[in-house]
Amino acid sequence: MENKPTVALITGASSGIGEAVAWRLARKPGTRLILVARREDRLRELARRLPCETTWVAADLTETDAPGRLLAHVQEHHPPLNLLVNNAGAAWRATFAEGGYENVRRTMEINFDAVLRVTETFLPMLRGAAPSSIVNIASTAGRISRPGAGAYSASKYALIGWSDSLYLEEAPHGVHVGLILPGFIKTEGFPADELTSKLATRWMVSDVRKAAEAVYEAGVLDRPERYVPRPYGLIAVLKVIAPGLVRKVMRGGAGQMATTKTGADAAEQSEKSRT
Secondary structure, three states, X not given: OOOOXXXXXXXXXXXXXXXXXXXXXXXXXXXXXXXXXXOHHHHHHHHHHOOOEEEEEEOOOOOOOHHHHHHHHHHHHOOOOOEEEEOOOOOOOOOHHHHHHHHHHHHHXXXXXXXXXXXXXXXXXXXXXXXXXXXXXXXXXXXXXXXXXXXXXXXXXXXXXXXXXXXXXXXXXXXXXXXXXXXXXXXXXXXXXXXHOXXXXXXXXXXXXXXXXXXXXXXXXXXXXXXXXXXXXXXXXXXXXXXXXXXXXXXXXXXHHOOOOOHHHHHHHHHHXXX
C-alpha cells in the first residue's frame, strides 16, 4: 500500500479522528478521498480545504440504503477503493439498569452493525484492488469496561473479535485488516471534560493527530494493531494476567474517575433542556 496511490473512504469524517485521518492521508502523494458523515456542510468545507482530490457523501450509516449509496458514489467518481476506514461511531452513557436493551441496540447499530454492512458492500472491490486495507477504529473499552459504558464496550469487544477473524480470512486475498484502539481522545463525540479539568487525569487524554498517525500505519504500512497512546496496551495485558485486580480497581475510585459523558449525552441533554 505504501508505494501505490491510495483511494480511501473514511466514515465519521466530518470531525475528530475521521477528519484528522483525512488530513494525514492527504499528505500522501496521489491520494483520493471519499468522506462520509451525516453533516454535509462540514464534509463540503473539509473537502474544499484538503489538498487532494476529495468527494463526499452525506449519509446515516444506520439507514438501509447507505452502503449501496456509498458504493454507487465510488463507482461513479473514483477508481476502485483500496482503503476503507471504519471510524463512525457513537456512545450514550447509561448503566444497563437505566438504559436496558435499547441503549445496547442503538449503540451496536452504529458501532458494529454499520461497520459490517459497509465492509460487506466494499469487500469484493477491496479484494479486486489488492493489496488493500480495512482499518477498524475500536477502543480500549473493547479490552476493559467502565461503569456506565457497557453498551459501548460491548460494541467494541464485538468489533475487535470480528476484526481479528476478518484479518485471518482476508489475508489470503491480499486484504489487510488493521485495528486501532484509542483510549481517551478529546473529540466532539467525547469531550472528556471530566478528565481534562483535573490534573490527576489530564495525562489520560490523547490527541486526534496521534490516532490519525496510527490509522496511517495500519492502513498504509500494514501494521496489525495500534493503541493510542501506546501505553494503553498495558491495560489489555493486565486484564489477562490479573483480571481480579482489574475488577477491584475499576470498582473503586479509578472506575469513577474514568467515567465520562459523551457528545451524544450532551446533545440529548441540550435537546431536553429546550423541550
